[in-house]
Amino acid sequence: MKSTPLLMSRLAGALALACVVCAPVLAQNAPVEPKSALNAALLTGATFSPPDIATIPKDEFGKVVQFGRNVMYDTKKYAPQYAGNSLNCVNCHTDGGAMAGSAPLWGAWVSYPAYRSKNKKVNTYEDRLQGCFRFSMNGKAPPLGSDVLVALEAYSYWLAKGLPVDEKVAGRGYPDIPEPAQAPDFVRGKSVYEANCAICHAANGEGRVVNGAVVFPPLWGAQSFNWGAGMGSIKNAAKFIYANMPYGQSYSLTPQQAWDVAYYMDGQERPQDPRWEGSVVVTRAKYHDNKNSLYGTTVNGILLGDTGAPKPFQPPKS
Amino acid sequence: MLKPRLTMWLVATLGLGSTGVVLAAPPPEAVSCAACHGAMGEGLPAANYPRLAGLPANYIAEQLHYFASGERQNVIMSGMAKPLTPAQVKTIADYYAALPVTMAAPAASVSAGLMARGEQLAVYGDWKAGIPACFRCHAAGGVGVPPYFPPLVGQSANYLSDQIIAWQTGTRTGDPQGLMHTVANRMTSSDTQAVVAWLAAQKPEAAVTMAKSEGGAQ
Numbered sequence: 001m002k003s004t005p006l007l008m009s010r011l012a013g014a015l016a017l018a019c020v021v022c023a024p025v026l027a028q029n030a031p032v033e034p035k036s037a038l039n040a041a042l043l044t045g046a047t048f049s050p051p052d053i054a055t056i057p058k059d060e061f062g063k064v065v066q067f068g069r070n071v072m073y074d075t076k077k078y079a080p081q082y083a084g085n086s087l088n089c090v091n092c093h094t095d096g097g098a099m100a101g102s103a104p105l106w107g108a109w110v111s112y113p114a115y116r117s118k119n120k121k122v123n124t125y126e127d128r129l130q131g132c133f134r135f136s137m138n139g140k141a142p143p144l145g146s147d148v149l150v151a152l153e154a155y156s157y158w159l160a161k162g163l164p165v166d167e168k169v170a171g172r173g174y175p176d177i178p179e180p181a182q183a184p185d186f187v188r189g190k191s192v193y194e195a196n197c198a199i200c201h202a203a204n205g206e207g208r209v210v211n212g213a214v215v216f217p218p219l220w221g222a223q224s225f226n227w228g229a230g231m232g233s234i235k236n237a238a239k240f241i242y243a244n245m246p247y248g249q250s251y252s253l254t255p256q257q258a259w260d261v262a263y264y265m266d267g268q269e270r271p272q273d274p275r276w277e278g279s280v281v282v283t284r285a286k287y288h289d290n291k292n293s294l295y296g297t298t299v300n301g302i303l304l305g306d307t308g309a310p311k312p313f314q315p316p317k318s
Numbered sequence: 319m320l321k322p323r324l325t326m327w328l329v330a331t332l333g334l335g336s337t338g339v340v341l342a343a344p345p346p347e348a349v350s351c352a353a354c355h356g357a358m359g360e361g362l363p364a365a366n367y368p369r370l371a372g373l374p375a376n377y378i379a380e381q382l383h384y385f386a387s388g389e390r391q392n393v394i395m396s397g398m399a400k401p402l403t404p405a406q407v408k409t410i411a412d413y414y415a416a417l418p419v420t421m422a423a424p425a426a427s428v429s430a431g432l433m434a435r436g437e438q439l440a441v442y443g444d445w446k447a448g449i450p451a452c453f454r455c456h457a458a459g460g461v462g463v464p465p466y467f468p469p470l471v472g473q474s475a476n477y478l479s480d481q482i483i484a485w486q487t488g489t490r491t492g493d494p495q496g497l498m499h500t501v502a503n504r505m506t507s508s509d510t511q512a513v514v515a516w517l518a519a520q521k522p523e524a525a526v527t528m529a530k531s532e533g534g535a536q
Contacts, residue, residue, distance in 0.1 A: 034496050038448030038504065053442075095445040199466055199494045200455065210457040210464075248450040248500055 036252035040094060040101030040243040043251060046171025050098045050106050050159040061154065068155025071148055072096045072105075075137065076214075079148045080315050084139030085271070086207070086214040086223040092136065092231065094244055098159055100171025101243045101250075105152075106160035107172030114167060125153065135228035138271045140313050174239035180259040184234060186300055189264025192257045196246050205268060220268035227273035227305055233292040237262035267299035272310040280306045347406045348413050350398065360420040363474030372419035372472070376465035378411035380492070389492035390484075421472050421521055428515040432508070436516025439509060440470075448504045452513065455497070460517055466494060475518035482510045 037043065053069070056062045071078040072089040073096055094102035112125040123131075129152050130141035142148040163169065194203075200216040201207055207218035218224045230236050242258035243250055253261070273295065277283045280303065284296025288305075295305040344352060351359070354367045361369035370378060384390035385399035402410070428436075438444065440460065443451035453460055455467050462469030470478065484490035485502035493499055505513075 034500060036500060039445050041445075096442070099445050196495060208463050210461060213458050215455070215457045215463050246495060246497070247454065248448065248497065249495070250448075 034246075034249045034252040036249035038250070039099060040175070040250045041099055041171060042101070043243070044101040044171045044175045046100030046169075048100070048106065048163050048169065048171060050104070051161055053096075053098075056158065064151050064154045065158045066155075067147070068151035068153070069096055071151060072155070079133075079142065082133045082139045082142045082148060083137050083315065084313050085137060085218070085225065086209070087137060087217050087225060088214070089132070089137075091217040092240065097156070101175050103173055103240075104159070104171060105156040106163055107169050109156040109160040110163050110165045110169055111167035111172060125156070129153070134274055136225045136231065138224075138226040138229075139315075174236065175243050177235075177239045177242045177258060178255045180238075180256050182256065184238075184259040184263035186264055186267050189260035189262070189267070192253070192261040193264050196253065196257075197261065200247065205265065219265050220270045222271060224270050226271035226310075227295050228275055228287070232266055232270070232295065234259070234262045234266050234294070235292045237266055263294075267294050267304070269302060269304060269307065272307055273305065274310050276310050278309075345409050345413055347402075347409045351410060351414070354394075355414075358420060359414045359417045361474065361477070363476060366474065366476045366480055368473050368477045369420065370414040371417035373415060373468055374462065374464035374466075375408075375411040375415035377462075377468045378414055379407050382407050382410070384490075384492040387492075389490075391489040419469075419472050428511065432512040433516050433519070435509070436512035436514070439505075439513040440516055444509075447509075449501060449509070452517070460520065470517050471520045473518070475514040478514040478517055479510055482514070 056065050056069075067078065072093060075083045075088040076086065090096055092103060093099075093105065097103070097105035100107070108128065109125065112128055113122050115121070116123050116128075118131075126144055126149060129149055133139045134141050193201075193205075197219075201219050202216070204221070205219040205224070206221055207214060207216045207223070209215065214223075225231050231240065238255075238259045238261075241262055242253060242255060245258075246252065273283055273287060275283065275287055277286055280296045283305065284293075288295040297304060344357075351370065354365070355361055355370050356367075359369060359371035361367050361371075381390060382399045382402060385392060385395040386402070388396065439449060440452045443449050443454065452470060455463070456470050457463050457467070460470035481490060482502045482505060485493065485498045486505075488499075491499065
């Protein structure tokens, strides 16, 4: 074991030399490869692997599991009556909610019921799923017993097979990120965004749509998550971004860059918090009075969240 | 269908102020392209020449720039691209972007197992190996996302395979943020064979209409 790094570095040295000798043109045009991890799971210490998707049973139960997976990937198509924006579950739950470090559904399944400071009560797993639709999807909570909710539960349960019930399971949620050396900053965040995010999410965070289908999700504005969503917390967003973005290049940003760009994203206007208390001041005091929410604060000259009462639910246009 | 096409021709030619506009003829700049890429930009799969018809104009222009700069290494294309002025690049890019998409010939048949693996990689990816789905960035159906992400359907298996290998070996660079280089380096040769075979075999209706970007136009 001890000699492995030395061997590796010698090998790398030999390869580099070979490259210089045989193919100077190649070396000159060496591609820029970001120093990224294979996936978000890598730094979480997760040891659990959910079952292979190909093993979803071919029976009545399996059909519902598959439906739950379909909702994850194409929420607008499979749960249109509850989706109020153009996001899909898979935008925040990479690999259809199967991957550690990307808020896997198996990690959530074994963690509920749980007390949540968000609403100061013990929440069931169903409550938690409903919250996703109400806030992240800026939509309507699927009722208890509805096909969408049952399917998401069935899919979560199936993914978690073999995992002990324990809310401390490694890989749950998004992995911790070191505290930023400097306070997160809008201007620095903007330059991180322009260099690393805009190619997909577009110059103003509006994402990109092709033939009526959202390819890259909008990060702020009318079609994104609302002010009540977990992703509206700078810390939560920084954790997600650090482990999952840019897509396919996990952990390639520095923690500081992740914090800055999270601040930039969460310092933009988005749909009103559905828990609106009649004014931005009261709503902030009741639900956003912490350093990770910019709601009700002035950023880049805008008093965020001062957009009046929430707009009535509208299913996205197909 | 004829009328919108005629309009596109008009936009592509008149809009650029080409001299001697003749409706059914390509601009003079595109004549040498047509020798290999076909009269309608349909490509020549047997020789690994890609289709150009319907690719995003910005993407075609970027690639011509990369051929000229050496970021994309290709003896033929480098010679073609180097003498072009920015105005000529724009004329060529706009012309081919406006042409209707024709589909490439299907790939040689591969095993069912390989096709299934190809579908998995294209639609869902393989995150255990750090490989995101092709369609996550190139859009559902692989129709591409203007202005940066080219279509994958309607290209031959040979051409697609050549590109993945070029990303791996570094003879093709210029991909924004090293995105394709990162993904290609995580693919085995069997993965490459699988995904290009599956992509080349797709003929979705959506690919026949040019992918139209509705958000983030720049």
